[in-house]
Structures are given as C-alpha cells and as structure tokens.
Amino acid sequence: LSKITNLWPSSLSSPGYIPLSGERDVKKVPFVETFNTRLQGVISSASDIARVYVAYFDTRTLNYCCSTNNNRPCGGLRGYPCNHLRELLHEAVIQYGINHVRQFLQLPSEAQTENDILQRCGQQSHTYNVSDIFSRFLGDLELLELPTLNTPLTVMAWFNT
Amino acid sequence: MMFGTRPDSSDAIQTMINQLDRCFLYGFVGRQYATLKTLPCIFAGTPLEALLQASVEALLRNEFTEPHFVSLAAARIALQGTLYDLLRAQIMLDLGRTSTTDSPQLPTFKQPDPMLDSVRHWLTELALSGFSRLETNTLYSFAPTLAALRANPCTRDISTLLTGFLNEMLAQVPVKDAEQVPLLRWCDLWSTAMLSTANGSDQPTPTLMTGYLYPLGVEMHQHSQSASLVVYAILVNDNTPIFVRQTWSAFKTSTITHDEMWLLFPEALQLLQSLVMGKSLEVKDLPVLPSGDMLWNDSVAKTGAKYNPLALALEYCVPGSKLVIPALPPLERHPVQIAEPIALTNYRIEGDCLLNSEQTFSIDSHRNPFPMESLAAPAAFGLLRYDAGHWALQPLTVGNANGKYETAAQIATKLLKKPPKTNTVAILKERATYLLRKARS
Numbered sequence: 294l295s296k297i298t299n300l301w302p303s304s305l306s307s308p309g310y311i312p313l314s315g316e317r318d319v320k321k322v323p324f325v326e327t328f329n330t331r332l333q334g335v336i337s338s339a340s341d342i343a344r345v346y347v348a349y350f351d352t353r354t355l356n357y358c359c360s361t362n363n364n365r366p367c368g369g370l371r372g373y374p375c376n377h378l379r380e381l382l383h384e385a386v387i388q389y390g391i392n393h394v395r396q397f398l399q400l401p402s403e404a405q406t407e408n409d410i411l412q413r414c415g416q417q418s419h420t421y422n423v424s425d426i427f428s429r430f431l432g433d434l435e436l437l438e439l440p441t442l443n444t445p446l447t448v449m450a451w452f453n454t
Numbered sequence: 455m456m457f458g459t460r461p462d463s464s465d466a467i468q469t470m471i472n473q474l475d476r477c478f479l480y481g482f483v484g485r486q487y488a489t490l491k492t493l494p495c496i497f498a499g500t501p502l503e504a505l506l507q508a509s510v511e512a513l514l515r516n517e518f519t520e521p522h523f524v525s526l527a528a529a530r531i532a533l534q535g536t537l538y539d540l541l542r543a544q545i546m547l548d549l550g551r552t553s554t555t556d557s558p559q560l561p562t563f564k565q566p567d568p569m570l571d572s573v574r575h576w577l578t579e580l581a582l583s584g585f586s587r588l589e590t591n592t593l594y595s596f597a598p599t600l601a602a603l604r605a606n607p608c609t610r611d612i613s614t615l616l617t618g619f620l621n622e623m624l625a626q627v628p629v630k631d632a633e634q635v636p637l638l639r640w641c642d643l644w645s646t647a648m649l650s651t652a653n654g655s656d657q658p659t660p661t662l663m664t665g666y667l668y669p670l671g672v673e674m675h676q677h678s679q680s681a682s683l684v685v686y687a688i689l690v691n692d693n694t695p696i697f698v699r700q701t702w703s704a705f706k707t708s709t710i711t712h713d714e715m716w717l718l719f720p721e722a723l724q725l726l727q728s729l730v731m732g733k734s735l736e737v738k739d740l741p742v743l744p745s746g747d748m749l750w751n752d753s754v755a756k757t758g759a760k761y762n763p764l765a766l767a768l769e770y771c772v773p774g775s776k777l778v779i780p781a782l783p784p785l786e787r788h789p790v791q792i793a794e795p796i797a798l799t800n801y802r803i804e805g806d807c808l809l810n811s812e813q814t815f816s817i818d819s820h821r822n823p824f825p826m827e828s829l830a831a832p833a834a835f836g837l838l839r840y841d842a843g844h845w846a847l848q849p850l851t852v853g854n855a856n857g858k859y860e861t862a863a864q865i866a867t868k869l870l871k872k873p874p875k876t877n878t879v880a881i882l883k884e885r886a887t888y889l890l891r892k893a894r895s
Contacts, residue, residue, distance in 0.1 A: 437707065443700070
C-alpha cells in the first residue's frame with residue numbers, strides 16, 4: 294500500500310494559487326492568460342474604442358503575433374514585438390509574477406525582467422488563429438453578465454484565496 | 455489549554471479517507487485492491503453497504519464505469535460527513551451548546567440533465583487517469599461544457615466548484631511531483647462535484663419569518679473566477695435567537711480581486727449598512743431555508759432600533775448561551791463547512807493566538823482579514839473553523855479602543871455607496887456590454 298506521510302492534510306491549501314502581484318491595467322489590457330502553449334491576451338487600441346488587438350507569445354520559441362480581432366495584422370510589427378505585445382507581457386507579469394511567466398514560457402532562469410524576455414523573442418508567427426483567443430476573452434466577459442444569486446453556495450467554503 | 459479537541463474516532467476516519475484518496479493519485483490501475491476491499495465493511499449496516507459491495511467488486515474486475523465512481527464519491531462524502539458530525543458534536547460540547555435544529559431534508563431528484571451526464575463522464579475520466587497524471591487536453595476539453603453549465607443558474611453550485619477546480623488543475627499540469635498534489639482537497643472537490651451530478655436536488659421550501667435581524671459579520675470567499683459574500687446574523691423570532699446567513703454569489707474575471715470584489719454585490723448594501731451603522735432590521739415574511747440561509751430581498755426589511763453587534767454577539771454567541779443553529783443538509787456536511795459562531799471578551803494576544811482565562815484560540819491565518827495587532831480589542835466575534843486537524847478562529851468583527859468596531863463591511867459599504875470612477879468591474883462590464891452585443895448582432 295502506498296505511503297501516507299501526513300495524517301491530517303488540508304482541504305483548503307492549494308499550491309497552485311498565484312496572487313495578483315500588482316495593479317492590473319484592464320483598460321489597456323483587458324485580458325491576459327497563460328493558456329496551453331501560449332501567453333495570450335487582448336489589448337485595447339489607443340486610438341479607437343471599437344478596436345482591440347489580439348496578441349500572443351508562443352512558449353519556448355517566443356514566436357509572437359499581433360493582429361486586430363478581424364485578423365488584420367498589426368501595423369506595429371516590424372520584425373520585432375509591437376507595443377501591444379510589450380503591454381501584454383507587462384500585464385502578464387503583474388498578473389502572474391515574473392517567475393511564473395518565465396516558467397510558463399519555458400525560459401532559462403537568467404530571464405529575470407520583461408526586457409530579458411523580449412530580447413529572446415523569436416519570429417513573427419502566423420500559425421494560430423487569433424479568433425480563438427478573442428472568443429476566450431468574450432467568454433471571460435460573459436462571466437460578468439451571469440446573474441448574481443442570493444441562494445446559499447456552500448461549495449465556496451473550499452475557496453478562500 | 456488550546457481550544458478544540460479532536461474526537462478519538464476522527465483519526466480512524468481521516469486515515470480511511472487518506473487511503474481512499476491514494477487511489478485517485480495514480481489512477482485506477484488495479485493497485486488499490488486492499489483499500490477498496492475494506493470499503494463495504496466500513497459501511498456495513500448502512501444503506502451504502504450493498505451499493506459499495508457491488509461497485510467495489512466491479513472496480514476490482516476492471517469495470518471502470520461511471521456508476522461505480524459515483525458510489526466511491528458517495529462513500530467519501532459519507533466519511534467526510536461523519537467527520538463533520540463528530541467534530542461538530544465535539545465543538546458543541548466544548549462550547550456548552552445544546553441544541554441545533556435538525557430535520558434532515560432528504561434530497562429530491564430532478565430530471566436527468568444531459569449536461570450533468572457530461573460532467574460525470576469527465577470526472578470519471580479524471581479519476582481513471584489519476585490527479586498526478588492529468589493531461590492538459592482532458593482539462594481543456596471540458597471548457598465548453600462548463601460554460602454551458604454556468605449559464606444555467608440551477609447548476610450554480612457545481613459550475614462554481616468546477617470552474618475553480620479546473621483552473622486549479624490547469625495551474626498545476628503537468629504535475630512534476632505527485633506528492634505535491636493537494637490530494638485531500640482535489641478528492642473533496644471531485645467527490646462533491648460527482649455526487650451533485652447524481653443528486654441534483656431541488657432547493658427546499660423556505661419558511662417565512664418575521665422578527666428582528668442583527669447582522670454580526672461578513673466574509674468573502676473567492677477563486678479566480680467567482681466570488682461569494684456571506685453575511686452572518688441573528689434573527690430573533692418569537693424570543694428565539696436563530697443564527698442565520700445570507701449569501702450572494704457572482705462569477706467574475708480573475709482581474710477583479712481584493713476590495714474591488716465588493717463592487718460585484720450592490721444587492722448586499724442594505725445588510726452591510728445595517729452592520730456598519732449598528733441599526734437592526736425589522737423583517738416581515740423573510741424567506742429562510744431550513745439550513746438557516748435567508749433568501750434576501752430589500753423589500754422584506756425596514757430599519758429598526760440601534761444595536762451593537764459585539765454586545766449582541768456577547769449575549770448570544772458566548773459559550774453556554776442559548777442560540778439555535780440550524781443544521782446543514784446531510785449531503786453538504788464536511789469539515790470545511792464548520793463555521794461555529796463565537797464571541798470572545800477579556801482576552802489577550804500571544805503570538806498568533808488569543809488567550810482568555812481558560813482557553814487559547816489560534817487564529818485562522820488564511821481567513822483572518824485583520825492585522826494581528828488590531829485583534830487586541832475588548833471583544834471579537836468570529837467563526838470557529840476546522841482544517842488539517844486543527845481548530846482556528848476566523849475573526850469577522852473586532853472591537854476597537856473607542857467603543858466602535860471594525861468589520862470588512864466598512865470598506866464594502868464605502869465602495870458600494872461611491873464606487874471609484876475607474877474600477878475594474880465597471881471597465882470590464884462596459885466592455886462586456888459593448889463587445890458581446892457586437893459579437894451577438
């Protein structure tokens with residue numbers, strides 16, 4: 294029979310929780326996530342309220358992409374990451390902390406700052422359909438349109454962080 | 455003396471739970487014979503015995519089908535429920551409390567829901583692969599089902615739980631060290647979800663109550679995509695003080711955290727303000743469930759006389775006082791659900807403990823919203839909690855030197871009455887209205 298080291302384990306503590314490490318600017322970058330093999334998110338256009346950019350970095354290669362949600366490539370991409378990608382990375386570091394971002398992107402421990410990460414960027418990528426990222430963002434926003442309930446919800450006793 | 459003992463038999467139950475949980479770490483691959491075989495004997499003479507006997511035999515024949523995993527979930531829920539009952543009985547004894555109302559409501563069964571079938575299927579898949587061998591694709595593939603579950607308010611409990619659980623698993627996959635898996639926690643979440651797919655009980659009928667309501671404290675629960683606010687109060691109905699709760703819950707984005715979460719709950723303002731101002735509420739025909747959960751709406755209440763929440767807590771929630779605490783429905787009983795109200799006075803602080811002349815209470819560091827030094831107060835109201843073999847006090851409302859009191863409700867009402875011009879909730883809600891309308895048109 295397999296070993297049991299601790300007779301009284303906790304129902305509440307989970308090592309996976311990452312607290313927000315600063316104040317996120319959701320006006321500029323309303324959505325960021327580490328998902329599958331990409332650090333991805335949505336960035337507001339500086340000039341047009343109706344437009345957003347969808348951008349991502351691939352893990353490991355750090356290939357990157359930025360385009361509008363209608364799949365038009367971002368004009369700021371000129372062989373290096375545009376400002377949207379920089380903003381995305383900046384907000385990801387606030388959301389998850391530099392250590393998690395580095396580990397998620399599978400970078401060596403020398404990459405200690407956002408600039409270290411940007412210097413390792415690969416090439417412009419076209420492989421992934423950004424509309425999937427945009428739908429994940431809409432899915433996230435939909436959470437805010439679900440009704441508030443006034444009924445008991447005892448399952449939340451497990452969630453305190 | 456450190457407050458809160460553990461009943462003798464609790465060790466044996468916890469050991470059994472731990473052994474059963476090991477089966478979920480590496481998946482059901484036929485190495486768990488010894489543990490599984492003991493299960494039916496443990497439940498000998500209970501309604502679960504025959505079911506478990508059949509399911510264990512099937513699992514030992516490598517028949518890994520969903521109903522047998524539902525049986526395992528039921529066994530585990532029953533073990534945790536027993537632990538809850540034992541711990542609760544012990545704490546009642548320690549606090550000199552005698553009665554709780556106890557009219558176990560039998561769950562009623564709803565029509566089968568194809569969405570819940572998918573959940574059960576997915577949970578079975580998780581158990582088969584084992585928590586240390588989870589694959590990202592298994593986890594990602596569940597997202598569309600989960601989104602559909604969330605859209606249905608009737609399945610709010612299971613969708614809230616699974617949203618938190620899924621995010622937690624995603625943050626840890628691929629698992630590098632099996633021993634780092636929060637096994638008890640994940641098995642708790644797994645079995646709670648599994649059983650609610652089979653149970654799907656309708657809400658019991660509320661009773662309409664009339665009397666005076668005195669809010670005593672408030673707490674916030676959260677995971678990255680959900681928040682729930684709970685107000686604890688005493689309802690005095692026909693001279694009988696009843697401990698009641700009001701919960702509001704909402705989904706949220708992971709960017710809404712800390713104090714901004716209060717902005718999700720404008721509905722709570724009246725109750726929170728009653729607590730902050732120390733003004734009781736006169737309620738008429740307030741719906742209250744048998745579990746002591748109120749179903750609040752502002753129209754049942756008007757402002758009543760002034761009260762001091764700590765003075766009231768010291769009257770009704772000190773050890774030995776007469777307070778009716780409704781019992782949780784049987785299927786929800788689990789040690790994490792213990793939230794025994796307690797009021798303390800004449801104590802001092804030592805390290806991370808509160809001491810009075812007879813007992814020492816350790817402070818629940820995870821759930822304490824106050825800095826340790828501000829607990830040096832003439833009186834405090836809070837909840838006794840239990841986790842990882844220990845009792846701890848979660849302070850909710852604490853006196854201060856000038857005869858007033860501190861509660862999270864103060865910052866909450868301040869924000870709700872005058873939300874900051876730019877706040878995450880407002881920015882994202884505006885985005886949601888705009889972009890979702892556009893996407894749907």
